Amino acid sequence: xxxxxxxxxxxxxxxxxxxxxxxxxxxxxxxxxxxxxxxxxxxxxxxxxxxxxxxxxxxxxxxxxxxxxxxxxxxxxxxxxxxxxxxxxxxxxxxxxxxxxxxxxxxxxxxxxxxxxxxxxxxxxxxxxxxxxxxxxxxxxxxxxxxxxxxxxxxxxxxxxxxxxxxxxxxxxxxxxxxxxxxxxxxxxxxxxxxxxxxxxxxxxxxxxxxxxxxxxxxxxxxxxxxxxxxxxxxxxxxxxxxxxxxxxxxxxxxxxxxxxxxxxxxxxxxxxxxxxxxxxxx
Ligand SMILES: [Zn+2]
Numbered sequence: 001x002x003x004x005x006x007x008x009x010x011x012x013x014x015x016x017x018x019x020x021x022x023x024x025x026x027x028x029x030x031x032x033x034x035x036x037x038x039x040x041x042x043x044x045x046x047x048x049x050x051x052x053x054x055x056x057x058x059x060x061x062x063x064x065x066x067x068x069x070x071x072x073x074x075x076x077x078x079x080x081x082x083x084x085x086x087x088x089x090x091x092x093x094x095x096x097x098x099x100x101x102x103x104x105x106x107x108x109x110x111x112x113x114x115x116x117x118x119x120x121x122x123x124x125x126x127x128x129x130x131x132x133x134x135x136x137x138x139x140x141x142x143x144x145x146x147x148x149x150x151x152x153x154x155x156x157x158x159x160x161x162x163x164x165x166x167x168x169x170x171x172x173x174x175x176x177x178x179x180x181x182x183x184x185x186x187x188x189x190x191x192x193x194x195x196x197x198x199x200x201x202x203x204x205x206x207x208x209x210x211x212x213x214x215x216x217x218x219x220x221x222x223x224x225x226x227x228x229x230x231x232x233x234x235x236x237x238x239x240x241x242x243x244x245x246x247x248x249x250x251x252x253x254x255x256x257x258x259x260x261x262x263x264x265x266x267x268x269x270x271x272x273x274x275x276x277x278x279x280x281x282x283x
Pocket of ligand 1: 014051
């Protein structure tokens with residue numbers, strides 16, 4: 001019996017599951033925080049009740065927390081060769097057809113336009129404020145900024161502070177909690193973040209507290225389709241990822257947390273990742 005986390009499905013409470021794949025030794029992220037081989041277990045399972053894919057593991061639930069402060073994107077870690085600022089400079093220089101971020105920004109802004117034009121939610125007056133939770137690379141916030149949109153970033157990583165000092169985008173170095181900035185937001189973005197959180201329900205409930213009345217939530221995360229199309233040693237299944245959502249299970253999560261989806265898209269990104277892009281509002 002694996003202990004340490006997730007005895008019941010977080011979405012439906014079911015105990016039964018099917019094991020999809022198992023790992024017998026710590027991966028590079030776990031080794032970086034000192035997880036030992038002895039007694040090690042990790043596996044991906046699918047809930048028999050609702051179909052949610054989730055990770056069950058022997059390490060303590062908070063064992064990987066410090067990786068997000070200094071190692072996950074760092075140029076000094078064993079899996080990255082460039083600093084966050086070098087990556088930023090390379091990525092913002094990409095032409096639109098090669099830039100996932102530029103395409104993402106365009107998609108979000110066009111969906112917001114649809115929502116506003118259709119009167120699905122009321123359009124306020126600019127400036128609009130967007131909070132990028134977990135956006136320490138700075139690329140998304142930088143690309144999203146225009147005459148109407150003011151970006152803000154909150155991320156535990158020490159790597160992102162250049163985005164404030166060099167580009168004037170407010171950057172809070174801390175794990176997300178509501179009220180980190182004085183403003184409430186017209187849009188909150190969680191881009192490849194939710195799959196890292198032990199308690200996505202609590203996170204989304206907190207995020208609601210930072211949202212204005214007529215505001216939007218953008219979530220992008222790995223699509224559970226990857227279980228069909230990627231080998232079990234692919235990095236998408238690494239130990240930092242705790243959940244894999246499908247359109248059905250993401251909708252269910254959002255519903256539980258008081259959101260409804262306005263638009264959801266399954267896509268294969270330029271770099272070959274299967275991902276879900278979703279724009280939601282408060283119910
Ligand atoms: Zn379930």
